[in-house]
Amino acid sequence: MKILVIAEKELKEYILKPGSISWGIIFPLVFTLAFAVRFGDVDHLAPGLMSISILFGTTSFVSSSIIFERRLRTFERLLVAPVKRVEIVGAKILVGTLFGLFVGAVSFLILRLFMAYRVWNPLLLITFMFVSGTAFSGLALWVSLRVENPINAMTWLNLIRLPMIFTSGAIVSLLLFPHWFIVVGLITPMTYAVDGMRYAMLGYYDVINPIYDLLVTVLLSMLFTYLSVEELRRLY
Amino acid sequence: MEEGAVVAEGLTKRYGDFTAVDGINLTVKRGEIYGLLGPNGAGKTTTVRMLTTLTQITSGNAWVNGYSVREEPLLVKRSIGLVPDVSNLYDELTVEENLLFAARLYNAPIERVRELIREFDLPANKKFGKLSSGFKRRTTIAAALVHRPEVLFMDEPTTALDVSSARNVRNLIRLLNKEGITVFITTHNMIDAESLPHRIGIIKEGKIIAEGKGRELKELMGKGMVVKLLVEPITSKLINEIEAYSPTFDEGFIVVTVEDVDEFLEELFDLKMRLGFKVKRISTELPTIEDVFVELTERNGCSCGGCPL
Numbered sequence: 001m002k003i004l005v006i007a008e009k010e011l012k013e014y015i016l017k018p019g020s021i022s023w024g025i026i027f028p029l030v031f032t033l034a035f036a037v038r039f040g041d042v043d044h045l046a047p048g049l050m051s052i053s054i055l056f057g058t059t060s061f062v063s064s065s066i067i068f069e070r071r072l073r074t075f076e077r078l079l080v081a082p083v084k085r086v087e088i089v090g091a092k093i094l095v096g097t098l099f100g101l102f103v104g105a106v107s108f109l110i111l112r113l114f115m116a117y118r119v120w121n122p123l124l125l126i127t128f129m130f131v132s133g134t135a136f137s138g139l140a141l142w143v144s145l146r147v148e149n150p151i152n153a154m155t156w157l158n159l160i161r162l163p164m165i166f167t168s169g170a171i172v173s174l175l176l177f178p179h180w181f182i183v184v185g186l187i188t189p190m191t192y193a194v195d196g197m198r199y200a201m202l203g204y205y206d207v208i209n210p211i212y213d214l215l216v217t218v219l220l221s222m223l224f225t226y227l228s229v230e231e232l233r234r235l236y
Numbered sequence: 237m238e239e240g241a242v243v244a245e246g247l248t249k250r251y252g253d254f255t256a257v258d259g260i261n262l263t264v265k266r267g268e269i270y271g272l273l274g275p276n277g278a279g280k281t282t283t284v285r286m287l288t289t290l291t292q293i294t295s296g297n298a299w300v301n302g303y304s305v306r307e308e309p310l311l312v313k314r315s316i317g318l319v320p321d322v323s324n325l326y327d328e329l330t331v332e333e334n335l336l337f338a339a340r341l342y343n344a345p346i347e348r349v350r351e352l353i354r355e356f357d358l359p360a361n362k363k364f365g366k367l368s369s370g371f372k373r374r375t376t377i378a379a380a381l382v383h384r385p386e387v388l389f390m391d392e393p394t395t396a397l398d399v400s401s402a403r404n405v406r407n408l409i410r411l412l413n414k415e416g417i418t419v420f421i422t423t424h425n426m427i428d429a430e431s432l433p434h435r436i437g438i439i440k441e442g443k444i445i446a447e448g449k450g451r452e453l454k455e456l457m458g459k460g461m462v463v464k465l466l467v468e469p470i471t472s473k474l475i476n477e478i479e480a481y482s483p484t485f486d487e488g489f490i491v492v493t494v495e496d497v498d499e500f501l502e503e504l505f506d507l508k509m510r511l512g513f514k515v516k517r518i519s520t521e522l523p524t525i526e527d528v529f530v531e532l533t534e535r536n537g538c539s540c541g542g543c544p545l
């Protein structure tokens with residue numbers, strides 16, 4: 001499998017690009033810190049804030065790497081090599097996920113300072129962080145390949161990820177909104193990540209059974225992988 | 237399976253209504269250097285991109301090393317190297333890291349990287365983005381060779397290089413070809429076209445309008461000599477009179493191909509008497525690939541480049 005070879009190269013090349021640093025590290029960590037300091041109930045907020053960190057970490061990293069590669073034409077280095085499309089997509093998603101996990105972990109360390117309880121199930125938490133990372137990376141990859149002009153990818157991503165902060169119940173539980181809003185929550189991919197992480201950290205769930213959270217998030221990862229492979233097929 | 241290192245049959249690429257490459261047929265023999273020569277926008281890059289699986293073929297098909305580009309793209313990819321018009325290496329990685337990455341992508345042995353760095357005399361630890369254009373091109377060529385491809389595609393390999401770097405690259409191409417690699421180059425550089433390829437295809441508006449050995453292409457111009465004239469003033473009357481020679485224009489010179497120089501001079505002298513222009517300079521040369529190229533790609537009423545009227 002060439003996934004690891006490509007992934008290693010990507011990490012070397014893109015970790016210090018401005019796109020991944022500003023939107024991928026600084027924004028989510030400042031966001032986390034602001035909420036942690038301002039609001040009391042950090043234990044209940046932590047899963048949402050960590051999801052936001054993972055969301056921004058993964059999507060910023062993935063889209064900035066694909067934007068650079070397509071613009072500089074280095075992307076064609078991969079396309080002309082005997083590598084399957086799914087391996088290229090897999091590598092992009094893997095590095096995005098690793099980057100997102102890193103941002104999520106830093107976010108957790110900040111939140112840990114303000115939390116009253118211990119994490120209920122650390123292993124489940126890591127599992128949820130990982131599958132959320134793959135789903136978000138896949139989403140970002142698909143959107144970045146889909147947009148005609150790669151420079152617009154960040155704008156499109158913000159149109160998707162900023163509303164998701166609210167419609168996923170990351171900050172305010174979906175149960176506090178009018179009933180119809182739950183429908184909006186259920187069609188937001190990030191809802192399942194937030195809900196699953198909340199269960200892993202606190203041991204109870206708001207809306208959805210965590211089994212479904214896991215299932216939906218894994219299915220979303222597969223869906224976006226598939227869509228990205230198809231998009232590559234269409235583009236080249 | 238088709239004979240030949242590269243075979244294209246009715247190869248076509250359309251972007252919407254626009255046909256960039258229009259039903260190209262060509263065969264590149266094993267061990268040959270084939271040059272695709274054409275003006276800007278003729279479809280050279282698009283042809284290379286189709287042959288190297290980088291862009292979908294709209295219709296027709298091509299075979300590289302006997303593998304169908306449409307049906308067996310992975311086998312095609314494994315047996316070719318590509319030096320694109322814009323380098324595809326990573327600025328942030330060093331020369332060595334770039335080559336190592338290429339080696340891993342192709343499952344080539346790691347020793348091959350050291351070998352290429354030595355052979356190509358490359359600065360291993362310098363970041364690719366910091367290299368001069370000449371070294372960038374050399375490194376890009378080296379990276380295309382890590383897996384010892386049988387066919388090497390090069391899109392304008394000497395463009396944007398200074399005279400000595402361009403000469404270096406040409407020597408390199410000859411050397412690689414001697415080692416048995418089939419080379420497919422595109423160019424609009426006349427020095428490349430004159431000295432590198434065993435055979436040349438001239439492409440214009442997506443179609444191959446002539447193909448053959450350099451000598452054969454020159455014979456298309458007839459057995460004639462190329463006469464270059466600088467006269468003053470150039471009038472439409474004069475141009476009408478010599479229309480039979482289908483003149484082209486090059487930096488103020490009138491360029492015609494004639495079978496019989498003596499006869500042409502007689503006629504010119506006669507015209508000079510009648511129209512009263514002055515002949516400032518005159519030269520006769522054997523036709524070059526450039527003459528053939530200009531003849532075939534620019535001849536089209538007065539759309540020819542540099543027509544003074």
Ligand SMILES: Nc1ncnc2c1ncn2[C@@H]1O[C@H](COP(=O)(O)OP(=O)(O)OP(=O)(O)O)[C@@H](O)[C@H]1O
Pocket residue numbers: 251254256274275276277278279280281282283424
């Ligand atoms: N992706 C694309 N979409 C639309 N048109 C395209 C695309 N790529 C190329 N073309 C058009 O196809 C034609 C052939 O382009 P191509 O790049 O193959 O020419 P070329 O012979 O390589 O020219 P040059 O010498 O400038 O490199 C041009 O008119 C170009 O504008």
Ligand SMILES: [Mg+2]
Pocket residue numbers: 280281282321391
């Ligand atoms: Mg070109």
